[in-house]
Amino acid sequence: MQNDPSPALALRRMIEGYQVSQALHVAATLGIADLLAEGERSADELAASTGTHAPTLYRLLRALASVEVLHEGDAQRFTLAPMGQTLRSDAEGSMAGWAAFIGSSAYWQAWSGLLYGVRTGENAFVHAHGQGVWDYRAAHPENGALFDRAMTALSKRASAAMLAACDFSGLRSIVDVGGGNGALLAAVLLAHPELQGTLMDLPEVVARAQAQLVVAGMGDRCRVVGGSFFEQVPAGADAYLLRSVIHDWDDGDAVRILATVAKAMATHSRVLVVERVIAPPNEGRDAKFSDLNMLVAPGGRERTLAEFEAVLEPAGLKLGRVVDAGGFSVLEAVAAA
Numbered sequence: 001m002q003n004d005p006s007p008a009l010a011l012r013r014m015i016e017g018y019q020v021s022q023a024l025h026v027a028a029t030l031g032i033a034d035l036l037a038e039g040e041r042s043a044d045e046l047a048a049s050t051g052t053h054a055p056t057l058y059r060l061l062r063a064l065a066s067v068e069v070l071h072e073g074d075a076q077r078f079t080l081a082p083m084g085q086t087l088r089s090d091a092e093g094s095m096a097g098w099a100a101f102i103g104s105s106a107y108w109q110a111w112s113g114l115l116y117g118v119r120t121g122e123n124a125f126v127h128a129h130g131q132g133v134w135d136y137r138a139a140h141p142e143n144g145a146l147f148d149r150a151m152t153a154l155s156k157r158a159s160a161a162m163l164a165a166c167d168f169s170g171l172r173s174i175v176d177v178g179g180g181n182g183a184l185l186a187a188v189l190l191a192h193p194e195l196q197g198t199l200m201d202l203p204e205v206v207a208r209a210q211a212q213l214v215v216a217g218m219g220d221r222c223r224v225v226g227g228s229f230f231e232q233v234p235a236g237a238d239a240y241l242l243r244s245v246i247h248d249w250d251d252g253d254a255v256r257i258l259a260t261v262a263k264a265m266a267t268h269s270r271v272l273v274v275e276r277v278i279a280p281p282n283e284g285r286d287a288k289f290s291d292l293n294m295l296v297a298p299g300g301r302e303r304t305l306a307e308f309e310a311v312l313e314p315a316g317l318k319l320g321r322v323v324d325a326g327g328f329s330v331l332e333a334v335a336a337a
């Protein structure tokens with residue numbers, strides 16, 4: 001990309017960032033990076049493979065080459081640049097699922113309501129679609145599948161850092177509360193053969209997870225429980241894992257979820273809350289923009305440490321260690337005395 005120190009040009013590129021996001025969404029949806037995995041191909045060849053209009057596809061590809069996702073050679077032939085490698089579906093820490101999801105129409109329409117959310121404090125997704133994200137995904141399985149794919153990719157990227165940060169020594173059982181399709185729990189069980197796991201999420205969510213756990217070789221070490229974490233979670237486990245769950249909810253609902261977990265805990269149990277923590281002023285871009293995403297989509301929020309304590313304490317939990325986990329933090333909590 002052209003290097004220009006002008007603040008106005010830098011701001012203009014930020015303003016137009018949605019254009020890059022949509023271009024990446026289209027490339028991920030078409031599987032362009034997978035088609036380039038084995039080497040250089042022309043725009044015409046890629047168009048034939050994707051069923052797209054060749055001259056127009058070329059316009060997309062050259063734009064992505066200008067932001068260093070692809071590299072354009074002679075005769076409109078393209079290869080993957082280092083960033084483009086992460087769009088491959090088989091890449092370690094692939095971003096393909098996330099790119100496909102955030103450019104989807106349902107997500108896009110919700111973000112167009114950010115001004116509404118800021119003016120009212122209300123949820124933009126409900127404003128755009130007439131229902132919350134969970135009900136919408138249940139009613140639109142294709143959107144739920146996109147979400148699952150995106151969360152699997154993000155879980156893979158975060159799991160290594162989380163596994164290094166969490167102390168699983170002495171544990172024999174763990175419940176992944178709101179664990180989605182089970183990708184994170186499978187990684188935990190693979191790294192700790194002594195553990196038995198339980199995946200708990202809504203019935204329609206865990207129904208999609210069962211087969212994936214079997215494929216991951218965890219079918220005999222992980223049971224699947226469908227239900228609402230507002231009502232009941234499996235009792236008596238050594239640890240309860242909640243990764244990127246609490247940030248989906250406002251403070252009242254966050255307390256309800258944590259109180260349900262606290263009620264299920266044994267005296268020796270602990271809770272592992274894995275979330276982004278809001279940094280001091282002028283720092284921590286990722287968490288602060290994720291906080292806007294929570295406002296727009298599920299209706300929750302990212303929190304400071306003090307705000308986490310404010311939802312843990314009413315639930316009967318006491319915050320202990322806080323460990324960095326590569327952009328996330330592991331907040332360990334136990335039952336309050």
